[in-house]
Amino acid sequence: MISTKGRYGLRLMIDLAKNDNGSYIPLKDIAERQEISKKYLEIIVKKMVDGGLIKGSSGKGGGYKLVKKPDKYSVGEILTLMEGTISPVACLADKDYLCTRKKKCETLPMWKEFDKLVHDYFYDKKLSDLL
């Protein structure tokens, strides 16, 4: 289940893309347009900056802006950054996950197939597809 972080994060990116005029966009404006608490958006926006998906600038005339063209962002990378993982099961989400039943597990192949389905869907879908 995609949390508000992922959902709001995506809307933040769409807002940044739609209102991009070259200059920085203040979070206050985004919060108002998107009807999301600015305080909560700060958490989301920080992850985006830390993850290198957007950049911020302080002071008057400051705000946030995209660092790439919208068609260069996949929905998958945005969601993965926000959610930590988009893998549907713990066995696949964590590379170091240890499971003694790996070889005889009857469900693992299905999870893997489903995981690929999800992964492909979100990584093929671009931010530009949502504008």
Next chain:
Amino acid sequence: MISTKGRYGLRLMIDLAKNDNGSYIPLKDIAERQEISKKYLEIIVKKMVDGGLIKGSSGKGGGYKLVKKPDKYSVGEILTLMEGTISPVACLADKDYLCTRKKKCETLPMWKEFDKLVHDYFYDKKLSDLL
């Protein structure tokens, strides 16, 4: 993310299907074969019984058994019973979810498309496909 309830629940159903010889299968045996705590499986098995997916019988010779042929169970119905919902976002999981932005939401169409993808995948996949 599918929780242990969903994952174990699926393995329980597979175990019941694989070891079906007409009579009831004690939970103790399933717990040992699947290497899952019997106590924890009790919670899962109760949901299955309450949901009408399996039936139980007390006393010696008792246990649990399927009520349908394995090809009549979809993975989707098993997971939905265990997880409550398999919808990827709150907006779609809850029928009564109120969102003032429904009409202008740029992400909703994508969530709907993805929701259908997930739904179709799991409801087309049958328990018999996992044996």
Next chain:
DNA sequence: GAATAACCTATTGACACAGTAGGTAAATGG
């Protein structure tokens, strides 16, 4: 130097997850 806006740390209440503990009720075999 005032205003603007990002950036930072901490806290909170609610809830779900992943179990565990300890019992009662029902069915069967001897």
Next chain:
DNA sequence: CCATTTACCTACTGTGTCAATAGGTTATTC
């Protein structure tokens, strides 16, 4: 009838995440 087996039931617990709020400090511009 009674011991055994097995399901069935209620309650509890620790850990963690979610969703959000509060209250600051730093950086930048005019």
